Amino acid sequence: xxxxxxxxxxxxxxxxxxxxxxxxxxxxxxxxxxxxxxxxxxxxxxxxxxxxxxxxxxxxxxxxxxxxxxxxxxxxxxxxxxxxxxxxxxxxxxxxxxxxxxxxxxxxxxxxxxxxxxxxxxxxxxxxxxxxxxxxxxxxxxxxxxxxxxxxxxxxxxxxxxxxxxxxxxxxxxxxxxxxxxxxxxxxxxxxxxxxxxxxxxxxxxxxxxxxxxxxxxxxxxxxxxxxxxxxxxxxxxxxxxxxxxxxxxxxxxxxxxxxxxxxxxxxxxxxxxxxxxxxxxxxxxxxxxxxxxxxxxxxxxxxxxxxxxxxxxxxxxxxxxxxxxxxxxxxxxxxxxxxxxxxxxxxxxxxxxxxxxxxxxxxxxxxxxxxxxxxxxxxxxxxxxxxxxxxxxxxxxxxxxxxxxxxxxxxxxxxxxxxxxxxxxxxx
Amino acid sequence: xxxxxxxxxxxxxxxxxxxxxxxxxxxxxxxxxxxxxxxxxxxxxxxxxxxxxxxxxxxxxxxxxxxxxxxxxxxxxxxxxxxxxxxxxxxxxxxxxxxxxxxxxxxxxxxxxxxxxxxxxxxxxxxxxxxxxxxxxxxxxxxxxxxxxxxxxxxxxxxxxxxxxxxxxxxxxxxxxxxxxxxxxxxxxxxxxxxxxxxxxxxxxxxxxxxxxxxxxxxxxxxxxxxxxxxxx
Numbered sequence: 001x002x003x004x005x006x007x008x009x010x011x012x013x014x015x016x017x018x019x020x021x022x023x024x025x026x027x028x029x030x031x032x033x034x035x036x037x038x039x040x041x042x043x044x045x046x047x048x049x050x051x052x053x054x055x056x057x058x059x060x061x062x063x064x065x066x067x068x069x070x071x072x073x074x075x076x077x078x079x080x081x082x083x084x085x086x087x088x089x090x091x092x093x094x095x096x097x098x099x100x101x102x103x104x105x106x107x108x109x110x111x112x113x114x115x116x117x118x119x120x121x122x123x124x125x126x127x128x129x130x131x132x133x134x135x136x137x138x139x140x141x142x143x144x145x146x147x148x149x150x151x152x153x154x155x156x157x158x159x160x161x162x163x164x165x166x167x168x169x170x171x172x173x174x175x176x177x178x179x180x181x182x183x184x185x186x187x188x189x190x191x192x193x194x195x196x197x198x199x200x201x202x203x204x205x206x207x208x209x210x211x212x213x214x215x216x217x218x219x220x221x222x223x224x225x226x227x228x229x230x231x232x233x234x235x236x237x238x239x240x241x242x243x244x245x246x247x248x249x250x251x252x253x254x255x256x257x258x259x260x261x262x263x264x265x266x267x268x269x270x271x272x273x274x275x276x277x278x279x280x281x282x283x284x285x286x287x288x289x290x291x292x293x294x295x296x297x298x299x300x301x302x303x304x305x306x307x308x309x310x311x312x313x314x315x316x317x318x319x320x321x322x323x324x325x326x327x328x329x330x331x332x333x334x335x336x337x338x339x340x341x342x343x344x345x346x347x348x349x350x351x352x353x354x355x356x357x358x359x360x361x362x363x364x365x366x367x368x369x370x371x372x373x374x375x376x377x378x379x380x381x382x383x384x385x386x387x388x389x390x391x392x393x394x395x396x397x398x399x400x401x402x403x404x405x406x407x408x409x410x411x412x413x414x415x416x417x418x419x420x421x422x423x424x425x426x427x428x429x
Numbered sequence: 430x431x432x433x434x435x436x437x438x439x440x441x442x443x444x445x446x447x448x449x450x451x452x453x454x455x456x457x458x459x460x461x462x463x464x465x466x467x468x469x470x471x472x473x474x475x476x477x478x479x480x481x482x483x484x485x486x487x488x489x490x491x492x493x494x495x496x497x498x499x500x501x502x503x504x505x506x507x508x509x510x511x512x513x514x515x516x517x518x519x520x521x522x523x524x525x526x527x528x529x530x531x532x533x534x535x536x537x538x539x540x541x542x543x544x545x546x547x548x549x550x551x552x553x554x555x556x557x558x559x560x561x562x563x564x565x566x567x568x569x570x571x572x573x574x575x576x577x578x579x580x581x582x583x584x585x586x587x588x589x590x591x592x593x594x595x596x597x598x599x600x601x602x603x604x605x606x607x608x609x610x611x612x613x614x615x616x617x618x619x620x621x622x623x624x625x626x627x628x629x630x631x632x633x634x635x636x637x638x639x640x641x642x643x644x645x646x647x648x649x650x651x652x653x654x655x656x657x658x659x660x661x662x
Contacts, residue, residue, distance in 0.1 A: 255577045309579050316576045316583050320569065365496070368566065374573040 006109065007116055011099045015120050018095045022054040023047070023145055024123035026114030028061055028107060028130045028192075036060065039131035044094055046138035051145070057095035059117050061110040108216035111223070115205045118198060125149035126201055127156075128220075130192035143238045144195035147288060155227030155235045156195030157186045159289065160243030164391065164399060165301065167243070168384050169254075171403055174221075174261055177355060180410035181269065181417075183279040184228040186237055189221040190261050193240070200227055209271070214264040221261065225268045229275040239289025255377050263373045266362040277418055281411060304341065306385045311337050313378020320375045324361040326420075329353045333379065346386035348409045354379055356413060360420035452531070459527035466523020474516040481508040546606075553602035560598020564591045589628075596620060 007015075025043045027036065040058060047056045099113045111128065118126045125148035127141055140158075147153040160167075170188060179185050196204075204223055209215050215222055227233040269276065314321065314337040322330055332350050339345075354376075362372055391399055481487075490496045490507035504510055525540050568591035575583035600617040604610060632640055 305579070309577075312579070313576050316572065320573070367569070371569055371573055374577060377573075377577045 006112065008100070011097070011113070011117070012120075014097045015117055018057055018097065018121060020055065020122045021057045021095065022124050023051055023056045023149060024114070024118045024121055024126040025056070025058045025141060025145070026061065026111075026117070026126060026128045027058065028110045028114075028128060036131045039129060040096075042138050043129065043141050046141035047094055049138060050142035051149075054149075057097055057121060057123070059097040059099060059114055061099045061113055062101050062104050106216040108210055108219045111219045112205070112210050115201045118201050119205055122198065123201075124198055125195060126198070127195040128193060137241065140193065140240045143240055143288070144193060147236050147238060147286075148195045148197045151236075152197070152234060153195075153236045153286070154197040154200040154233035155224055157224060157235065157237040157285075158188050158191050158193055159237050159239045159287070160188065160191075161239075161241060161290075162243050164394075164396065165388065168387060169257060169261060169380070172351070172383055172387060172406065173355065173380070174265060176403070176407040176410045177265065177359075178221075178225070179282045179407050180414055181276045181279070182225060182228045182272070183276070183282045184235055185282050185284045185407075186224060186228070186235060188237070189224040190218065190264075191220065194220060194224070195238075196223065196227070200230070200233055203230055203233075212267065214260075214267040218260045218264040221264050222268055225272060229272045234286075236286040236288060239287070254380065255374065258377055258380060259370065259373050262376060263370065266359055266369070266373070269359055270363060273421070277421070280414075282407070301388065303385055303388055306381050306388075307341050307344065310378050310382030310385060313381070317375055317378060320367065320371070323366055324372060324375060325354065325357045329357055337382070344382075344386060345390070346383045348406050349413070351383050351406075352409050352413045353416065355410075356417040356420065359417060363421055455531050459530050462527035462530065463520075463524055466520050466527070469523065470516045470520040473519055474512045477515055478508060478512040481511060486511075549606050553605045556602045556605060557598055560594055560601070564594035564598070567591075567594060589624075593621070593624070 025047070027039055027043070040060070043058055047054075047058075097117065099117070101109075105113070114126065114128060125145050127144040127148075129141065129144075144156050144158065147156045167188075170190060174190055175187050178189055200223070204226055207226070209222070224235075227235050314333055318334075321333070325333065329350070333354065336344065336346065336350070358372065358376055361367070362369055366372065367375075391402070394402070486508050487496065487506050490499075496507060499505070499507065499510065505513070525543070529537055529540055568587040571590050572583050572587035575586050580586070596617060600613050603613045
C-alpha cells in the first residue's frame with residue numbers, strides 16, 4: 001500500500017470518490033495549460049474509442065488543466081475528427097483527478113503519486129504520458145495500455161520513428177549499454193511515455209528509492225530497469241509512430257541530458273548490481289509494430305564546433321580524465337583527439353572502454369559523481385561528431401547494422417567492466 | 430693593561446671552551462634523539478601501515494564515504510594519510526624532546542608555548558583542509574561547466590576560483606593562529622579587492638565586446654549564439 005504522507009487530503013478524497021478503475025492514465029504535467037488540454041483530449045478520445053467498457057481515470061499531477069479540457073470551446077479539429085470517426089464512445093464516465101502541489105513536483109514525486117493513485121484505485125494497467133510530447137495521439141495511449149491490460153505485460157516501452165540524427169544518446173550509449181548489462185533489448189528507456197501493470201507499479205512503489213536524486217529527476221528508466229531485473233516481469237516495446245523534434249531550447253541540453261540519463265543509468269548499475277553482474281548476452285523482448293524506423297531529412301548541425309569542443313575538453317580536462325580512465329584508454333583518447341576533422345574516427349572499442357571506465361569510476365566514487373558524469377560530455381561530443389561523419393550518407397539499414405555492432409561490442413567487453421567493478425580503487429598520483 | 434686584556438681573553442676563551450664542552454654532548458644527545466626518533470617513526474609507520482592494510486581500513490573508509498572526501502582534496506588513501514600523520518607526529522615529538530635537551534632557556538619557553546598552541550594549530554589545519562576540499566570541488570565544477578559550455582580559458586576561471594578560496598582559507602587559518610592578524614586582514618583585503626577590481630576593469634574596458642556578448646547571451650535572445658547540435662533524447 002502506498003505511503004500516504006505525500007498524498008494530499010484533496011487527492012485522497014478524489015480517489016475515494018472514484019473507487020476502483022481498470023485503467024489509469026497519468027499526465028506528468030510540466031507544460032502550459034494548452035499542451036495539457038491537447039494531451040488530455042487525446043487521452044479521452046483514446047479511452048472513449050478503445051476502452052469502451054472499462055472503468056478509466058486520468059490523473060494530472062501538478063496542474064488543474066485536465067478538468068477544463070473537456071469543456072474547452074476551442075476543439076482541436078484533428079483530435080475531434082478522430083474522436084468521432086468510429087461512432088462509438090465510452091459507456092462509462094471518465095474520471096478526472098488532479099493532484100495539486102504547491103510548487104512543481106519533481107518527476108519522481110509525480111510518478112510516485114501516479115503509482116500510489118494506481119495502487120489505491122486498483123488499476124490493472126497504467127500509462128504515463130507527458131504533455132511535452134506535442135504529438136501524443138489517441139493511438140499512442142491505447143498502444144501503451146493494451147499490452148499491459150490485455151496481454152499481461154508488466155512494462156511497455158515505446159518505440160518511435162525518428163530522424164537518423166535524433167536520439168543519438170539513446171542510440172550510442174543508453175540502449176547498447178543497458179542492453180549489454182541488463183540483458184534485455186529495450187530501445188527507449190528514457191522516454192516521456194510508457195505503460196506498466198499494477199504488479200510492476202506496486203513493486204516499484206514499495207522500493208525505498210524515492211528520495212534518491214536520480215529517481216527524483218528521471219524515474220522512468222529506473223522503472224524499466226526494475227522490470228528487467230525484478231521478479232518475473234514481462235517487458236515489451238510498442239511502436240508509437242513519429243517522435244517529433246522538440247522545439248529548439250525546450251528539451252534539456254546535452255550536459256543536462258547526460259547528467260540526468262547517464263547519472264541515472266550509473267546509479268541503476270549500483271542498485272541492481274546483484275542482477276547484472278551475473279547476466280550474459282541479451283535477449284530480445286516482444287515488439288509490437290515495426291522494430292525501428294528512421295527518416296533522413298537534411299539537418300543543420302554545427303559539426304566543426306562539436307569537434308572543437310571535444311578536442312578542447314580532452315585537453316582541458318586532462319587531470320580529471322586521468323583520474324577516471326585507465327592509463328591505456330586515456331592515452332588512446334588523447335591520441336585520437338590530435339587527429340584532424342577529416343581523419344578523426346571514434347572507434348567503438350574505445351567508446352565502450354571509456355564508458356565502462358566511467359561506470360567503474362562512478363561505482364568507486366573516484367571523484368564527485370556529478371562531476372564524473374559531466375566529464376563525459378566532451379567525449380560524447382567526440383563520439384557524436386564521429387557518428388555524424390560516418391553516417392552522413394548511410395541508409396537506415398547501414399545505421400542499424402552499425403548500431404548492432406556497437407551493442408555487441410558492449411556485450412563483448414562486459415567482463416572488462418565486471419573486473420574493474422569488483423577491483424579496489426586504483427589511487428593515482 | 431696588557432695583563433688585563435690577556436686575562437679577559439683567557440676568560441673568554443675559557444668560557445667558550447666551557448660552553449662548547451657543555452653544549453656539544455647535549456647537541457650530540459639531541460642528534461641521537463632525533464635520529465632515534467626518525468627510526469622509531471619509520472618503524473611505527475611501517476607497522477601501522479601493515480596493520481591498517483590488514484584491517485582493510487581503506488575499504489571501510491570507502492564505504493563510509495571518507496575516501497571520497499580525501500580524493501576530492503587530492504589526498505592519499507586513509508591508510509597512507511594516517512600512517513604518514515603518525516610518522517610526523519612521532520618524529521616531531523622526538524625533535525622537540527631533543528631540542529629541549531639543549532637547555533636553551535628561550536627555546537624551552539618556545540616549545541612549551543608551542544604545546545599550548547596546539548589546539549589553534551589543529552583548528553587552523555582543519556580550516557586549511559576544508560578550504561582545500563572546497564577549492565578543489567568548486568574549481569573542478571567551474572572547469573567542467575566552462576569546458577562543457579565551450580567557453581574560452583576555462584582553466585583560468587578554475588584557477589581563479591581555487592586561488593580565491595585558498596587565499597580565504599589561508600587568511601582564516603592565520604587569523605586563527607593569531608599571526609600578524611592586522612597584516613593578514615589588510616593583505617587579504619588588498620589582494621582580493623585588487624583582483625576583483627582588476628578583473629572588473631579588464632572585463633569592462635579590455636573586453637567590452639566580450640562583456641556585451643555575455644550580457645546579450647544572458648539577458649537577450651539566447652538562441653542566437655547557441656550552436657546547433659543534435660537533440661540527445
